[in-house]
Amino acid sequence: MNRKRTALLAGAVAAGVLVAGGWFGYRYLEEPLGSGEVLRGYDATSPAATAPHTENVFAGRVAAFEEQREIEGWTQDVYRVEVASVLRGTVRGTVRVTYGLDEGTAARLEEGSTYLFATHAWADTVKDGHAQLYQGEMKPLDERQLAVWKEAVALPMAPR
Numbered sequence: 001m002n003r004k005r006t007a008l009l010a011g012a013v014a015a016g017v018l019v020a021g022g023w024f025g026y027r028y029l030e031e032p033l034g035s036g037e038v039l040r041g042y043d044a045t046s047p048a049a050t051a052p053h054t055e056n057v058f059a060g061r062v063a064a065f066e067e068q069r070e071i072e073g074w075t076q077d078v079y080r081v082e083v084a085s086v087l088r089g090t091v092r093g094t095v096r097v098t099y100g101l102d103e104g105t106a107a108r109l110e111e112g113s114t115y116l117f118a119t120h121a122w123a124d125t126v127k128d129g130h131a132q133l134y135q136g137e138m139k140p141l142d143e144r145q146l147a148v149w150k151e152a153v154a155l156p157m158a159p160r
Contacts, residue, residue, distance in 0.1 A: 042158070044102070044135035047118070051152035054118045054133055056089030059141055061114045063094065071128050076100040078129065079109060081117065088153045091119075096129025098122070099138070106138070113140040116149050 043049040051057060060081035067078050076098035083091050097117055100106055109115060115138055122128035139145075 044133060046136070047134065047148050047152040048155060050118050050134045050136075051088075051149065052155050052158040053120070054088060054153075055121055056091045056117070056119045056130060057087040057149060057153050058089065058091055058117055058119075059084045059087075059114055059146070060095070060097070060117050062109045062111050064111055065108060066096070071098055071122065071131075074100055076131075077106060077108065084114060087149060089119075091130070096125075097132055098129055099132040101135055109138060110140070115139075116141050116145055118149070 042053055060083050063080045063082050065077060066080055069076060069078065077100060079097050079099065080094055081097045082094050086092075097119060099109065116134075117130070117132055118134040119130035120133055121130050
């Protein structure tokens with residue numbers, strides 16, 4: 001009988017710990033985000049995780065840095081980018097791309113260099129262009145990166 005009582009007590013303690021942990025976890029998620037915090041449903045530093053959330057994935061040559069400004073509360077660098085090839089989407093010609101990191105300051109993209117852009121259009125594409133969703137290291141495009149992104153865009157799109 002003593003073993004049953006001990007097992008019941010241990011089970012009750014374990015259940016209590018799980019309930020308390022769940023409650024505190026719920027309270028943490030319920031709190032509003034502070035300034036500078038971003039809530040994403042994917043890992044923005046991973047091409048495979050980012051690609052399903054993009055409208056456009058394309059190689060583009062940075063024609064010019066245009067300005068740095070606040071767009072919807074975020075500090076963004078605005079670039080004029082000439083689309084070279086498209087892996088997903090309908091972008092053509094020259095587009096504006098905004099690029100800024102969730103945390104910290106993004107290194108300025110080099111004019112004349114070609115990068116891989118994974119974007120989603122801002123509400124006003126003429127004024128604000130397309131937001132760069134990928135938050136990983138931006139370096140001039142090479143064959144390895146291109147292969148990684150081709151594989152990533154083959155993944156199913158995330159539901160909107």
